[in-house]
Amino acid sequence: MTNPATILAQSGRPDRIQGSPVNPPIVLSSTYRNSGTEPGNIYARWDTETWNPFEETLAALEGSAFPALVHSSGMAAITTALHAAPPGKIVAPRHAYHASLVVAREMAEREGGQVVTVDIADTDEVVAALPGASAVLIESPTNPMLELADIPTIAAAAHDAGALVIVDNTFATPLGQQPLAMGADIVVHSATKYLAGHSDVILGAVLAATEDLHTRMWNYRTHTGAVAGPMETWLALRGMRTLSLRFERITANAAELAKRLSDHPLVEAVAHPSLPSHPHRERAPKGCGVVTLRPKGGREAADRLVEATRLWLPATSLGGVESSLERRRRFVDEASTVPEDLLRLSCGIEDIEDLWEDLDQALRHAVTGLQ
Ligand SMILES: Cc1ncc(COP(=O)(O)O)c(C=O)c1O
Known part of the structure; x- marks a missing residue:
């Protein structure tokens, strides 16, 4: 085996x-x-x-x-x-x-x-x-x-x-x-x-x-x-027992969300090892379920975005079947070189369109105040 x-x-x-x-x-x-x-x-x-x-x-x-x-x-x-x-x-x-x-x-x-x-x-x-x-x-x-x-x-x-x-x-x-x-x-x-x-x-x-x-x-x-x-x-x-199925789906969701977020007009920056913008793509592991996102509007917009999600869970940790997100600098021990407005997204196994719809509405709410 x-x-x-x-x-x-x-x-x-x-x-x-x-x-x-x-x-x-x-x-x-x-x-x-x-x-x-x-x-x-x-x-x-x-x-x-x-x-x-x-x-x-x-x-x-x-x-x-x-x-x-x-x-x-x-x-x-x-x-x-x-x-x-x-x-x-x-x-x-x-x-x-x-x-x-x-x-x-x-x-x-x-x-x-x-x-x-x-x-x-x-x-x-x-x-x-x-x-x-x-x-x-x-x-x-x-x-x-x-x-x-x-x-x-x-x-x-x-x-x-x-x-x-x-x-x-x-x-x-x-x-x-x-x-x-x-x-x-x-x-x-x-x-x-x-x-x-x-x-x-x-x-x-x-x-x-x-x-x-x-x-x-x-x-x-x-x-x-x-x-x-x-x-x-x-x-x-x-x-x-289900890691290979979960990780495959999680990675596919993360890569697709990273791609869509890169083109979103209300997003300042996105990172994921699969993106052409990643400086060391050739070193990427065969899968990554975490995406980072910096919305336009800085720390306040990032906090509003976390609050505005209906499906993504505002929570620390990662790697679960449920998608979650958090602003990392809320922790005092986080390195000061991590941007204040950086959100860490842990992608789960949900349907990609549901994940996208929720992120998109939360971004519009957080950055432009639109519901
Ligand atoms: C990369 C990494 N290593 C280690 C740990 C610590 O693991 P645990 O919370 O199981 O003690 C974490 C927790 O978030 C982590 O993200």
């Missing part, structure tokens, strides 16, 4: 024996009968059978030789990944997910290191920042600016400089790109988004390129205890 759609539908199921269930069971047990004389599960903070189907399926999708390590959230996964690097300088995109930068800065500063932020699309700038770094964190596309990195070139330069390469693959999903094959040492996911896909769980995962990194991250997860609940993990795998 190597085709993603087949892996998603088939992987992580119980053995094909007469009478076995189609889905893995949810085991609610914190501890296991274990007298210490035989191998087997001991304690559910270490390992539990409800994690395994999710972890094996994600590993198969990312092309990892080692199971993914499920975590209680994407942020718990990022914390584990950053701790796998020795203390020191961390190079990161200036437009990475803002909480990832907060955690990286807190960690680096406590350990006497620092975070150097760069334009991750500017490979020369990234490479110039690498000497002396212990890790480079990559998002491609970045959240929320949708910049695209040259992952293989940065990974090779990072390895020459002795730095660990961590790729947050939340936006692209393993269907869009497989960072391990591009040179990453660690891949991180907020499974909360596209993987689980229904806005009903908070979950994360890391994957490693080597056994040593896998073991170090397994130890960190086990000892710090940022472990996932069995129900959430089961729900995430259930949601993931």
Whole structure:
């Protein structure tokens, strides 16, 4: 099984024996009968059978030789990944997910290191920042600016400089790109988004390129205890079964909306990796469900637009089947280089004409005051 759609539908199921269930069971047990004389599960903070189907399926999708390590959230996964690097300088995109930068800065500063932020699309700038770094964190596309990195070139330069390469693959999903094959040492996911896909769980995962990194991250997860609940993990795998269908539809909706928005007279700027105006289209993953939009009329118009939608949900997060949008600078931690009027649109699986009609009426209401 190597085709993603087949892996998603088939992987992580119980053995094909007469009478076995189609889905893995949810085991609610914190501890296991274990007298210490035989191998087997001991304690559910270490390992539990409800994690395994999710972890094996994600590993198969990312092309990892080692199971993914499920975590209680994407942020718990990022914390584990950053701790796998020795203390020191961390190079990161200036437009990475803002909480990832907060955690990286807190960690680096406590350990006497620092975070150097760069334009991750500017490979020369990234490479110039690498000497002396212990890790480079990559998002491609970045959240929320949708910049695209040259992952293989940065990974090779990072390895020459002795730095660990961590790729947050939340936006692209393993269907869009497989960072391990591009040179990453660690891949991180907020499974909360596209993987689980229904806005009903908070979950994360890391994957490693080597056994040593896998073991170090397994130890960190086990000892710090940022472990996932069995129900959430089961729900995430259930949601993931339809990822290929959802991501295809979401990407098609996003690309079509980006195209139409580019021609809209009330729109100042639009970004999506599929647009001819994107400066690094050739680095785009095979799919992206996020579009950014700056309406004419600045921040006030952007706020009015969010309020004026009837179908698009005003909400943070992304990757659900329902379309949502928000103005990113409403968060104090968002980078000051993200425009005040930038709206991040998370496209869902709804009918394209319904999505377009609602955006168009909200734009007219927000920018011109027309209903
Ligand atoms: C790119 C990216 N990485 C990580 C996270 C954090 O994930 P979680 O909310 O599951 O902790 C987010 C959340 O928005 C994100 O967008």
